[in-house]
Amino acid sequence: MQVLIAAGEITVSSRKLGEALGYSSAQVRKDLAWVVHLGRASEGGQSGVGYDCVAFESAIRGVIGIDRHWPTLLIGAGNIGRALLGYGGFAAQGFRIVSVLDADERLVGRKIGRFVVQPMSALRRCSRTHNLTIAILAVPRDAAQSVASQLCAAGVRGILNFAPVRLCVTEGVSVTNVDVSVALEQLAMTISRGEAQSRAMNGAA
Amino acid sequence: MQVLIAAGEITVSSRKLGEALGYSSAQVRKDLAWVVHLGRASEGGQSGVGYDCVAFESAIRGVIGIDRHWPTLLIGAGNIGRALLGYGGFAAQGFRIVSVLDADERLVGRKIGRFVVQPMSALRRCSRTHNLTIAILAVPRDAAQSVASQLCAAGVRGILNFAPVRLCVTEGVSVTNVDVSVALEQLAMTISRGEAQSRAMNGAA
DNA sequence: GAATGTGAAAATATTCACAGCG
DNA sequence: CGCTGTGAATATTTTCACATTC
Structure with missing residues (x-):
């Protein structure tokens, strides 16, 4: 299905x-x-x-689970963040972006789409006001874990992570990774097989 | 593994x-x-x-398959494209971006990172010159299928697709999708379960 | 006739558990 | 000892095939 x-x-x-x-x-x-x-x-x-x-x-x-409403927070107003906002498409699927945060002072206050970028300090308030469930993490690798921890502390239930790291999160918080490197590797592997799908023994997914 | x-x-x-x-x-x-x-x-x-x-x-x-070199073409110099270029990380893994193309005239000629955006007409030449294998498709939904067809015609072996559509490609060309909506849905589903993993019957992945 | 729902069979994947090596 | 490699035992998934319903 x-x-x-x-x-x-x-x-x-x-x-x-x-x-x-x-x-x-x-x-x-x-x-x-x-x-x-x-x-x-x-x-x-x-x-x-x-x-x-x-x-x-x-x-x-x-x-x-997409009959529910999923108040969603976007963290990171860089290229990925902007691309996501531009895409927009998921409002229709129940994912409603309620706010955009960024740690970079220079971006705070800027207007992107219909949002004004908020500082990280707005996290707790956001969480309470909007009954936040999901956060999209579109920040640089080095900032990811730190932000993730803050998100857990703020009571987020799930994180969609774009940074190429494996996040450590509180028990009960789900993480889904979107990692371009991994995707590329999968693609490369698929191509590599091509001819030699060979006598499979038991290989992992 | x-x-x-x-x-x-x-x-x-x-x-x-x-x-x-x-x-x-x-x-x-x-x-x-x-x-x-x-x-x-x-x-x-x-x-x-x-x-x-x-x-x-x-x-x-x-x-x-990442011991090989994978000459890679990036198509689309919008937000996603730029984010990918900025990420850079995959050069180390054998994926070497050889050129950046975009259909939008206004972007052609602009400099992004170390690349100058080329027009789509450069595709065939690129393909021949660099012995292209993989293309990263970071264009808007509506353009995706059309570009994908051109890529197939140009002899690309694999496409990493960021557009939220299922591409139709020539037999022998592999497609891997990176779809944020799908990722979000997965996340939502995982959260939904949480408590009610229930008596599984046989449910699909 | 065309298509569902489902047990039973086949195929896959995962875990156990243990002999054997360094 | 601790750890690998692997057959045998389990569990899970996928397919077959068929009685049943519209």
Whole structure:
């Protein structure tokens, strides 16, 4: 089920979904059945017809957790931060950026998009005011751990980390990393295989 | 084995590696044995001692494919592109950016870091001159597919895609996506679970 | 007929646990 | 001893295949 969403038809068969997503039809059915069992969809797919796109789209959102609102804080108004603000697209998915912070004095006070960059000292207030759950960490490597700790202390529940370091965080705080180097390595590995997928022994993901 | 690298000791035991990486020691040994069987490391770990960090670090690089040189083209000199250039870190890992292209006339000719932004028409020449393998696609969503097609035509082997679309590419071209929305969704999902990891049935990754 | 839901089978991945080496 | 390499035992995931429903 993972990535998906998309589509736009009225109903879809598991086979079509599977083809589009690169999974077997049985896999799709299993996953969708799971959604139903979790109580997110009132009814399963119809035999001979398929799954109701609209119903399942929102059911899936429910399972994934993007039916909620996720007040999100952006830290770092450098290039990555600006790129994210420019992208905007995730407001539609429940991620609502409530404020932008940066440790760099020179950036504080500047206007970026509809935000005015705040100093780091605004963190606690932000956290309380907006009932913060998620923070996007778009700061340089060296600042990342320090900021992460502050975020944990401020009660953030999840961090999306763009810095190429493994963050140490308080128990109960989730971290997801977006690391370009890692992505490039994966790509390189995929290309390297190409010919020699060889007799796989047991290799890790 | 996946992410790893790091370390800095002379030898490491599978247990320590496992702890650091979040895998079982047996898992680590299996993976490392795999590296040996692929012929990348001349000798395995030493009983009672562990694995030679240096030897295995390069052996792993070999397996992953970052012992090669990967001439890399950056397309898009917007915020993401600039952030990537500023990051720089991957030159050390074999990814060498050979040129920066952008479709936007206004950016062409501008100097960013050590590069002068080239027009898209420079693609073919670049490809030939530098024996291009990888392209980083940091352009707006709407331009992504079109550029991707040009890249395929120019003989690129892999694309690292930052645009939030699923690219259609020629058979044999690998695509790795870096999609912030997806990352955020994953994070949201992880947080949502938290308490209710519930009786798992079979749910997809 | 077309498509679901699901047990049972096959394939994969992970862990255990232990012989054997330095 | 501590630690590797690995077969055997488990657990997990994916696929098959089929009775069942619309």
